[in-house]
Amino acid sequence: xxxxxxxxxxxxxxxxxxxxxxxxxxxxxxxxxxxxxxxxxxxxxxxxxxxxxxxxxxxxxxxxxxxxxxxxxxxxxxxxxxxxxxxxxxxxxxxxxxxxxxxxxxxxxxxxxxxxxxxxxxxxxxxxxxxxxxxxxxxxxxxxxxxxxxxxxxxxxxxxxxxxxxxxxxxxxxxxxxxxxxxxxxxxxxxxxxxxxxxxxxxxxxxxxxxxxxxxxxxxxxxxxxxxxxxxxxxxxxxxxxxxxxxxxxxxxxxxxxxx
Amino acid sequence: xxxxxxxxxxxxxxxxxxxxxxxxxxxxxxxxxxxxxxxxxxxxxxxxxxxxxxxxxxxxxxxxxxxxxxxxxxxxxxxxxxxxxxxxxxxxxxxxxxxxxxxxxxxxxxxxxxxxxxxxxxxxxxxxxxxxxxxxxxxxxxxxxxxxxxxxxxxxxxxxxxxxxxxxxxxxxxxxxxxxxxxxxxxxxxxxxxxxxxxxxxxxxxxxxxxxxxxxxxxxxxxxxxxxxxxxxxxxxxxxxxxxxxx
Numbered sequence: 001x002x003x004x005x006x007x008x009x010x011x012x013x014x015x016x017x018x019x020x021x022x023x024x025x026x027x028x029x030x031x032x033x034x035x036x037x038x039x040x041x042x043x044x045x046x047x048x049x050x051x052x053x054x055x056x057x058x059x060x061x062x063x064x065x066x067x068x069x070x071x072x073x074x075x076x077x078x079x080x081x082x083x084x085x086x087x088x089x090x091x092x093x094x095x096x097x098x099x100x101x102x103x104x105x106x107x108x109x110x111x112x113x114x115x116x117x118x119x120x121x122x123x124x125x126x127x128x129x130x131x132x133x134x135x136x137x138x139x140x141x142x143x144x145x146x147x148x149x150x151x152x153x154x155x156x157x158x159x160x161x162x163x164x165x166x167x168x169x170x171x172x173x174x175x176x177x178x179x180x181x182x183x184x185x186x187x188x189x190x191x192x193x194x195x196x197x198x199x200x201x202x203x204x205x206x207x208x209x210x211x212x213x214x215x216x217x218x219x220x221x222x223x224x225x226x227x228x229x230x231x232x233x234x235x236x237x238x239x240x241x242x243x244x245x246x247x248x249x250x251x252x253x254x255x256x257x258x259x260x
Numbered sequence: 261x262x263x264x265x266x267x268x269x270x271x272x273x274x275x276x277x278x279x280x281x282x283x284x285x286x287x288x289x290x291x292x293x294x295x296x297x298x299x300x301x302x303x304x305x306x307x308x309x310x311x312x313x314x315x316x317x318x319x320x321x322x323x324x325x326x327x328x329x330x331x332x333x334x335x336x337x338x339x340x341x342x343x344x345x346x347x348x349x350x351x352x353x354x355x356x357x358x359x360x361x362x363x364x365x366x367x368x369x370x371x372x373x374x375x376x377x378x379x380x381x382x383x384x385x386x387x388x389x390x391x392x393x394x395x396x397x398x399x400x401x402x403x404x405x406x407x408x409x410x411x412x413x414x415x416x417x418x419x420x421x422x423x424x425x426x427x428x429x430x431x432x433x434x435x436x437x438x439x440x441x442x443x444x445x446x447x448x449x450x451x452x453x454x455x456x457x458x459x460x461x462x463x464x465x466x467x468x469x470x471x472x473x474x475x476x477x478x479x480x481x482x483x484x485x486x487x488x489x490x491x492x493x494x495x496x497x498x499x500x501x502x503x504x505x506x507x
Binding site for chain 2: 179
């Protein structure tokens with residue numbers, strides 16, 4: 001898939017999005033945001049995809065948060081809101097139906113962290129720092145930080161990070177559950193590749209359904225969530241993959257899932 | 261008093277109902293028969309006013325090695341499978357019970373084993389317990405609440421890591437993730453479980469029930485409503501605070 005700012009590499013079961021290096025301390029400008037949304041829209045339709053990764057270039061994941069140009073900042077509300085919508089990328093990543101992994105090869109700060117928060121899993125280099133950005137420098141968050149962060153780490157740490165602009169080390173992020181694995185920088189690619197291979201080896205429809213059940217668990221009562229889980233679970237009983245999963249268990253071999 | 265069902269052992273001791281999964285040769289794989297016995301016993305636990313807390317354990321080498329896969333694919337149709345899920349709603353019985361529940365897990369705690377534990381109030385594990393959520397490697401997803409209870413306890417990110425990869429993890433990892441709250445030496449597990457269960461059984465039943473209710477319903481309410489629920493529960497329990505020996 002061809003883009004100017006980002007790149008997206010497709011292999012049999014996976015897609016790897018690569019973010020550009022920051023320019024003037026900012027990784028995501030209007031063009032990059034538009035490309036990321038287009039890219040996610042394309043990936044959304046690819047039923048064969050079992051996992052999507054997002055990583056940065058060089059030794060940065062993504063940093064900075066673009067401030068609105070002066071003419072937008074002084075314009076009436078409708079124009080200001082239009083600009084906010086043009087800068088939004090996290091929602092497009094979050095809307096992907098297959099599991100997604102943010103590979104934090106370096107710092108994820110401000111808008112960069114907001115994008116990472118929209119992935120299902122985060123793995124980080126042990127040298128990476130994570131923060132929502134200092135509000136005085138980076139402005140008010142506009143791509144989900146005030147909502148997704150506290151759902152992931154709880155309101156105590158989220159408030160600390162939002163009010164003080166505090167950045168976490170990778171180890172602190174691991175302890176807080178903000179990332180699920182960390183690795184030395186030199187081994188991060190291998191760890192991420194291992195993780196995506198594990199995800200791609202599991203039954204793909206089940207992978208999408210478990211994502212749906214877990215993501216929606218945040219917004220449903222327990223009894224509603226259990227209904228969703230039970231219904232998805234029953235639908236899976238009609239798949240060839242479930243039959244293959246049980247057969248492979250019986251025959252003590254690795255399953256071969258076709259996503260059907 | 262001890263009642264022996266085929267697949268789950270039931271005994272009552274000093275206000276504690278002990279339910280012990282009892283298919284040791286199958287590492288306590290959760291079967292249809294076990295579900296039915298479990299459901300019947302949970303009715304007894306709910307109805308018996310002498311019972312003030314429940315302790316769930318497993319006999320033999322494992323707490324529970326997951327669902328009994330040999331029975332899978334035997335439902336006549338998906339429509340029937342779906343209605344049976346709600347006819348024998350063991351998970352709903354555990355959630356709705358107004359008595360506190362302790363789960364003490366050891367050996368293998370896999371799939372449904374993890375999900376049963378996640379429906380308990382206090383969860384402890386022997387230090388050598390092996391955990392995993394392997395459903396996706398079998399083409400299915402958790403069906404005993406795991407897709408809801410695991411993210412509620414471990415956070416969505418860690419929950420998805422465990423679910424999507426199906427990787428095995430140890431008791432220390434389970435502790436860090438919030439799946440369990442204590443790790444104990446293997447030979448002290450059951451005693452520790454009984455101690456906690458007796459302690460919970462000593463609570464005034466109305467206090468235990470109100471705590472369960474606050475924790476069950478509170479998280480689903482807007483904060484202001486949840487705080488009002490707490491106030492109302494506290495108001496109904498004023499007697500116990502002033503005379504804790506009653507009840």
